[in-house]
Amino acid sequence: MNNKTEDRIKNVMSVVFDIPIGQINKDSSPDNIGSWDSLKHMNLVVALEEEYNIEFADDEILEMMNYSLIRNIIGEKI
């Protein structure tokens, strides 16, 4: 996965959670991003699916609970 892909993911997260892109790092998760609740998680899933024209399975959606995991799951699909 190249830097451009990582930037795209961070960009989507920044817009969905309404926080500056610089605040997102490999440990970002609902524990340290206040606005990351279950509804915003749905928005994130939908936004990333649209961004990469992919579809996440049920268990992947449950698993995508921090930036590193999201990056890995997307990495497997593109």
Next chain:
Amino acid sequence: MMELKYSEVLKLNKELGNNLKSSSYDITVLSNIIVHQSKEMLEYSLRGEGINANVKFGDYDNIVQDSKKYQDSNSVIIFWELCNIIDGLQYKIELMNNNQLNELLEKTKIEIDLVMKNLEKTSLVLMNKFTSLSFSYSKIRKNNLDELASHINHYLEENLSENVRLVDIEKVIGSVGFTNSLDMRFFYSSKALYTIDFFKVYAQFVKPIFMSATGKVKKALIFDCDNTLWKGILGEDGFDNIEMSNLTNEGNIFAEIQSMALAINKQGILIGLCSKNNPDDVNEVINSHPDMQLKNDNITIKKINWRDKVSNLKEISAELNIGFDSLVFVDDSTFEVNLIREHLPGITVLQVPEKLYDYPALFRKNIGLFYNLSITEEDSKKVEMYKEQVKRETDKKEFTDIEDYLSSLELKITIFEDDESIIPRMSQITQKTNQFNLTTKRYTEGDIQNFINDPNSDVYAFSVADKFGESGVTGLCIVSDNSKAKWAEIDTLLMSCRIIGRNIEYAFMDYLIGKMKVKKKHILNAKYIKTQKNEQVKEFYDKCSFNLVEEDDSIRDYVFDINNYKSRKLNYIEVINE
């Protein structure tokens, strides 16, 4: 909006929200499923029209309770999902017997009644019709779910209050398609049924209702002629070779466009022509081409000449006395379209598509811009009235003294007090009137009904007649007073632009002050609230000799001692109390 990604809408919506300075338009969404993704879609689509929408949500599956809590919102939207009336209804319903089905229907009717009662004072309520499609679309026989949906919808239609608009979401599902409308993954995990694509189309679909409620509806449709109203170029192809007959291959498309234009013309939308052509040639087509459906009676204004279209459209706006943002212009030429978009960005410009067969669909898609919350008798009369106004403008030039001219008009004001039969019209003029409007408060039919019912409010509507004809109800004044106190306050005072410039406002003020004296009032309070369009009445109350007591950037407050009133004694205006 359809071409934008969800994350792009989120971003653009935030930017729009930061830039809009107008006061907030609060929408509360009540639902028994999760529809939180509608927020930014609705906000973005309305903010794009200058409506500073802010969407918030009631609690999940709390429609009845929250309808009371949020009744003061500017608008309430209700997503009431059939399959979640009780949990798992989509599969439980086929095993229910008639008794159980009836109980379910009764329970839902009672809940609907409660919600509608709680929201009876809310200006605007959008209620999605119930649909069984999401779970029964593959079933051949009509089933219990279908039956229940049609019973509830029937009940909704039978018991519709004036402030409620039913939204047919099957049209939205149909245009998006099932697969793209519904996300069963989130339905079974989180009770969220609809997709982003659904909400994008939904927001576009309901937008005209909000534009109408906030006075942003379009009033006139201006056409270029060549390749816009007919196929071909009149000056080159000639009278006999242009096509707009439903019997020819491409002519039929223009026949359809003209018919649709005629239909909205009948609802009171003005039609005009703005075309580079020889006026005699175009008039010959209008007068004698057998396939031309738009006739002189339908066309309020014509600018057919070789000047640039920017100047022509400016003149059209001035002569009809309606702003650029109330005009829609249709042209086939990329050059003209870009020119207008650049110089007159307020005008909505539609370009005839290169694939001509897409033209009728483009037209239909934009017909919503002319959507009226209610269609009233005045709408269909309006076209006639504008024509009379053009005649009056011509007459005006012969008199040197304006008072002389006004005396010759035989002006008559008829006043209707608390008249329930004209509620739709009264509501409509509060939504549409921008220029002569002192406070620009937009009221729905329900709001007007409340004023009429309220013993401490008086609603005066008036119509104006002169020797050329009758304006219909074109003025409104709402006064609230406390029956025990010595003062009253003007809540609303407005007049349609069709009757401006005749000193009607001063004759009405005489009448109003007379009324207040009968009611033993001593003090009349009034306000001017500034908008982008009502500069012309900024000093109206000063001209009526009211005292300005407080002023800031947006509001001027007046207090007036009724006993000091000096009438202008306009003896050429007769006032009749209906």
